[in-house]
Amino acid sequence: MRQTTLVEARPAKVGQSRRRLEISDVTFKWILLLPAVLAVIALLIFPFLFTLGVSFTDWHLFNRGAPINFVGFKMWASVLSSKYIHTTTLNTLGFVATAVPIEFGLGLLVALALNEATRGRSFFRVFFLMPLMISPIAVVFIIGRLMLHEDIGAVNAILMKLGFERVMWLSDPMTARFTIILVDVWQSTAFMILMFLAALQSLPQEPYEAAIVDGSTALQRFRYITLPLLGPVALTATLIRGLDAFKVIDIIYALTGGGPGQATESVTLTVYRTGVKGGDIAFGSAAAYLLLILMALFAFLLMLAMRRWVRRTTD
């Protein structure tokens, strides 16, 4: 291993007593990396392990003066056996399984249309990306609380003028789930459009030219060239949106508060209510880890499925 002498750049002074500190290149690299490593440990690994550790205690922030006891898997058992958590987990899975595919499909369609557009492309690009620029709370207020107001909202007024029944957008459990998805789709489809449009515009033209020479139809070119080439971007976009959807809280918190009943409550909202606001940090930590496990499983299955899909499409 090559040794580096720290003082090699300087000539030794006559008569000076000095200790030569010799460190290897590898050590020096580690020294340079140390601040970043410390930052990662402090900001990522420590909270990660701390939360895990807390989930094995009975720590409650508002139980002042009480000792913090190690209780093993008791909190995990509480979380796993809690009907409340079962419902919020199912709600979260249902939300992810519905909202993300819709956003994927709509995003792809709009991106394909924008990619082909010859007039007004710049305008429509900005137009379709506008929802991303608006705060989710503002979206909730405009769409959820004003347009979808059950008594005086514009949407119900139009529907009733057309002879339809009044829709209980927020008071009926089934419809409220749909409303949450609707608001999320309205806002987050723009992200999918952005990803797909960027990918479409960077696709190589040679395969298309060759396919046209071979007499392929537009549908065949989409099926056998565009889709497989979009695979990596589709995977990334779905992964990002999916993980984001697992953590949904803002729209739900502002629009329904998790109700009616427990119909729209997500795991993140439960963690927030119990662990952060309610002070039951041990239960909240265990629930947060449950969500983390679900998200990791989702990411693993998604990558597996996408890999198979890309392989099958290209075969």
Added chain:
Amino acid sequence: MNTRMSRRDFLRFSGGAAGMALLAACTPPAPPAESSAASQAPTGKIFEGQTLTVAGMSWMWDATKPMYEEFLAETGIKLEVAAFGQQEIEDKLMQAVATDTYLADLIAVLSNDSADVWGSGFCAPVPQEILDDPEMVWDDVLPIYREKVLDYQGQIFGMPFDGDTHHLMFLHTLLDDPDNQSKFKAKYGYDLDPDRGPKTWVEHRNYAEFFTGWDWNGDGEPDYGFAHMMKRGDTAFWGFVSRSCAYAKHPDDPGFFFDVDTGAPRINTPAFVRALTEWKEELQWGPPGMASYGWGEVIQASQALKVAMNIGWDGTVMATEASQGKGKASFSVLPGSNDVYNAKSGAWETHDQINYAPYLAAGGWQISVAAKSQSPDAAWALSKHFTNKEWGNRFCFEGYRNPIRVSEVTDIKPWVEGKLKFGERSATTYVRALNETMSHPNLVLDLRVPGWTQYRDAVELAVSRALADEASPEQSLNDCADAWTQITDRLGGPEKQMEQYKDFLGV
């Protein structure tokens, strides 16, 4: 010039920086400065260069800005306002308390939160100089607030800002109408009462039914009997408790939410089940989607004259510019009931006299100074200015906050002739309703125990599940009682929690 750093220089520099950072981290934080000038009348810019951060609702600090700007200019205090919505401020505060982190110098504290906020040492007790300050006129603060709401275990922590009780609002113009009177009597066999409105929940149901489904406000659309706050994660807790009080608060039993002797939750007694069952039935007499109404939606519906009655705080909202109900609204104590559940005997009782159980819902927003404030003198000076009698009265009579002082519920003149122009009949009934509520021997004090937000969430979930048909009222409240028991156990057990509950009740 050679700007390249040798490895030795690099290590020296890095080591020095790390050492300084370590030293800084190990240095204990400076203790909050002693409050010495708290009671000094500010003369000149005595707080020049001091910046105070305040956390509260926008209506508290933004809307009242013209009223304290002069004080800021005189004292040199620079103010940074962190304005939040009602839910947000409570969320922020509870997070800060839970993690013991600085939030602001002056904080708006909801009375329900005070066991957690004041009990944790997050806020400083009011200094003796302020308690002795003649400007504050503490004797003018209504006893229920001075002795209960602002006090935590024998020490005053809150500066009197906002008093909150729930009362009934009804449109007396509808009840005055001879045609409505004759039709109502023909249908229900008794008279509408334009002075008091419905006196029991049975009458409230009749009134609600009568004023639902026809256009009594002349806008061409059918109107509704009432609006109550029912939205989960908003104000459903207070709405439901108001609906339950008359059934569940026995005049001979000091306990309401819990049995004070055993700590057993009472939230699933037949009294609460009956209230929830009836509330659900009554949805038909409210606006569509009322189950997702928070207090904001109730106000909007009331101001737009879409509903004939409501239950809530802030009666003065009916007199604002945004309201079409100026001069049309009257107020009364919450409806009572002849049927009262005795939780001790486990049986319903039928009383000859109506059992009224008014509700000190939430108890109001009080101003507290954070224990971690680095400018406590300036903070106390501003809080004193904001809550003293002169300014407090002014805020109140202009409709920025609800009455908390005797002087605000004795004379209707400032209400009628002041900026608000409340209307004589509205003002008379409003002041009467507040006085009757706050002096009532069977008054229900709100829940103020450590971890209260978890208890509240459990109630709101139960109410919401029942209203959404996810479970029967009985089942959802039984689940709620189980959740309360678990929460109590997590917070140290019934004995520990009841100590705090009984202290607040004065048992």
